[in-house]
Amino acid sequence: MLSSGRTHLRSHRGVNALIPLLLLAAFSLAPLVYANHAVIFQMMAFMVLAQGVNLLYGFTGYLPFGYVGFFGIGAYGMGIGIELFHLPGLAALLVGALFAVVIALILSPLLRLSGAYFAISSLAASEVLYNIVANPALTHITNGPYGESLVQSYHPLTSYVAMVVLLVLTTVLVIVIKNTPFGRALLAIREDPVSAEMAGIAVVRTRTTVWILSALIGGLTGAIFGWHLSVFYPSTVFDLSISILAIVFTLFGGGGTAIGPILGSVVLYGLYNAIGISAPQYFELIYGLLIVLLVLFLPGGVVSLLQRRGSYVP
Amino acid sequence: MLEYSIVAGILFGVFFGFMALGLNLIFGVMQVVNLAHGDFVVLGGYLAVIAYSAGHINPVVSLVGAFVLFFVIAFALYFPVIPRLTRSKDPEMLSLILFFGLSQIIEALDVIGFGNNPRSLPLAIMGAAPWHFLGQSYQMAWVITAIVSLVMIGATYLFLYYTRIGYAARAIMGSREEAAASGLPVAQTSAIIFGVGIGLAAMAGVLSPFMIGSVDPSTGLGLTTIAFAIVVIGSLGNPLGSVLGGLVYGVSVMLMQTYFSSWSDLVPYLLLLIIVLAKPSGLLGKGVRNA
């Protein structure tokens, strides 16, 4: 197992290393080519979020409808770090990350649930977080319904660079996990938790580890995103459509791979902007139809077309 | 205030129990979480509003029309979608995602067809005089809505327990394999239950303007979550469970509004989390699988 994992990593080393390098190059150069930096920034953010969803859904089968909860709490951690603790931006990011991890630990009993129960309960959990953060009773901490304003720490270039770094690190993490025993253990758990236990895999601990990693990614993305927005309301960073886009991007590309969510984000977010900027009245309709058709005809996402032919998909 | 909150919570909760009934049936029989459930409720609401404003059709009449129309629509929707899902590798997750897509489609069509403005019905249709009970007065619209909801829940109960299709449906809820092995018409029953479930959602939608004030395209997902919470609180596949879940929800919301009003939005979500973590089989139930 171990040895075979290593050979995987080795035999596909070229392709595996190429992906993060390519992302690094593309998003370092993109601002020079394309003037709307917000679009590039958001594409990265969704790519990272899609990878976060992918870690959980693609590798363990848990669909986190409420993934935006980690994103939102990360953004608020950032806000609290800056407003309450008066930390500099980069240090406040860690507060966002910490908040997300703490919330993930508190919510880890949700992993006892399966399927739809988990999906909808995670949605409920993110609504609970939203309602707590936005409640007037917490105005002295979160500024409640009045929203956060971090304009004094606003620094679009630093937050852009931070997002590039996060994207590259997340991609590397997914590739490493996919090609090591840990990733194989996750796939085994996804297939059959009981058999995984009998194969010696500590199911609960392994799942919880991924859950926390995924939360950490969501929280960091939210923190950097909140920093980049610098003025936001609870409803902005707990917007359910953030979860939904990340899930759809993952599904479209194909979960359980590193390239799937990247592909999904590039194609669909690109489409989102191409249509969104021209005439989006039918946009939600197109998205809905796309989801339905994907589930019916291509449940493994675009990469499954290649996997079916036996190719290694990074 | 306590007394009023409880009585109003019961009226409110009975309606929500009814609203969740269709989701319960479909989930129970097909293991499909209809995430578009709330959107069908909203469609029923639009049907009532338009029937009333265009043709002065009383919502009670619209109830029947809504059921028939949406039964037919759902029945037609069943065959290209559900069997394909049931055969797939992970029916439960994939159906969740697919119906989420359907929910997006319906929401988009609502915007195109009915606009973004909230639509509602005059409460006076249901009688202007309030209902007096234990020295308090309650909106007549709530009372009538609750009564209609109870009647429909009763009818569903009779359908499940005293008809052949109902018997088959309950058998399938128990075990799909066993039901198929003993020669029950699983596919046919599933299609009918799918139609009934969505028909019931649309009926609840006809009543919804009286309970939730108005409907607009974005109302759906919230209703779906509440319905799911109610189904889980009650327990799967049991119409009485839905009533119980609805009552727990209704009374909790009203008590929360009275004593901690700014937190009242938390009710369905907190109830859901508490139930799934503490007693995942629901208050009445058995049988929810854990991972």
Add this chain to the structure above:
Amino acid sequence: MNSRKHSAMIVGLSAAMLAGTLAGCGTSTSAAPPTKNISDITIGTLYAGSGAYATSSLPEYAGLKFWASQADKSGGVFVKALNKKVPIKIVAYNDQSSATTATSLYSQLISVNHVNVLVADFGSVLTSVAVPVAEENKMVLFDQSGTGTTFFTPNNPYIVLTSLPNSGLWPDSLAQYLIGQHYSRVAILYDTNDFDQSQEQTLVSKLKAAGITPVYNSGVPTSTSSYSVLLNNISHANPQAVIEFGYPNNDISFLQALKASGAQYKMVFTVFPGQLPTLFTTSDGPSSINNIYTYPAPPLISHAHVNYGMNSSQFIAAYKKATGQSTNFLNIAGYNTGLIIQKTLETANSLSQLSLRHAVSRFSGTIETLDGKFQINSEGAQTGETLPVGKFTTNSAGKVSVDLLTPLS
């Protein structure tokens, strides 16, 4: 080997797509075009075609478009910097009520479309994300209705609030009226969002200053749609005046439930019947707002001394003729934004953004539009256009009229 080739292919494919998408969105990093040979003034804005804010955003956008079409009918607006009339071109994107989408669309307007004038979408949430983007890009944000308390800061010259003042200032007249009527028992029910909660805070502090403590004061989530129990709780406090601060949906449900409860109070106040009366009369009949107190806004009231643009009755007629629609307040707010932009262009010596901003300060306090007196403070927040208190009466034929109870400023 085969599989390797495939994976290389995927990577290549995605790289190409990434490049393609970015390229497809346009590849201009060039600076804004020189001002000399400008053939039109581009105004960039967003609207919410669907979602939570569509109800308010669309009519406001319609008002702005109406202003542009009116201006273009007469050959455009006079631009002092160019010393000629220049046609107006609106570039507008649909943000679907998503603040995240709005962020990238504002950025698109500034950095790709290079609009001359940037106008925010309706409401604080969709405006909020534009504030730092505008400041970063040194573009003046013409904020139509985003009144978030955090938007206006001394160091940021790049924002101007064109329409109603910060909602925190709205209840001034209401508080005066309540105090003047000697209502000592006041019940307040508000939604816990910044728009409504800031009104509640102002009202409570003004009443407290006059020695009045509300007998009931509760915040409810903005999504609240059933008010029966809340109304019953209010009735136990036995108030003379009941004040409800909500969004339109809340006000509709509140008034419906109030009517159904049969409870009677000397005064019931809600916010939106004054701005969107037809929304209320169409959903629950004209009687639903009979005897309801509100902040009446144009076109329900008309300002007498309009010295810039159309007055209310002219607007109603012209708008009906142009669009076939009757007017609501948000149409007027959008139109008013156009008027402020028009005055800015007439006043500014150059098209540079700071010059535009200085121009606004110069004419602040001198013009009165159908929306009232336009006056901003040094931070760009509106201090004119205050809201009076009025009371609806509906006659048996269903005709709605409003009586002003406090003076129009």
Add this chain to the structure above:
Amino acid sequence: MSREPLLSVEKIVKTFGGFHALDGVTLSVEPGEILGLVGPNGSGKTTLINVISGLYHPDGGRVLYRGRSIASWPMHQRARQGINRTFQIPKPFKSLTVRENVELAYHFARQGAMTVDNALDFTGLAPSADRPAQSLNSSQQKLLDLARALAIGPDLLLVDELAAGLGPQELHHIADSLRSLADRSMALIVVEHHLGFVNQLTDRVIVMNAGKEIFEGSLTLAAEDATVSAVYLGT
């Protein structure tokens, strides 16, 4: 009976709702011993396997492994400490290949465990090593469960209905193989319907009915026992 038992199960009770699936069953097994577990459907054989392997937590009684109570051990810890099993309805990781299935378990291999290749050879799956597990037939999938268990190195192997669907040739071969495992001082508990197969394996059989053991001894003696025949023949 001088040796310490490897596993002893004492008065185990397991209820589902009101139904007593196990009602105070007691048994023990020593290293190198094969214990046959027979009984009619619903007598609690598989439930007992599930309790020993940690899938179910018993409602009463004790499970002692090497003299220690293992009540609080999760399944993977039992697996790593040498308790492993096969499943009546086989549970391989279907999307992985046969070899990958076994490799997963070998990652946690204990001293004396078979290598991946040995486990595949032992179960006769070596020719199918690179096929996806889902392409195997049910009997082969059961053997894959066995190979996976062997790769981690069990001291106590719980075998649940391995014989179903096998021909006489294969049965004979499997019986030989299982006996060879016992010869390496592995303890086996074999749940089996196929009494002939049990007979080939061992002399020590426990007959269960209604969650209790009703007979212990050889199969031949069991056939003569009045209680046992009452249970089997329903008289």
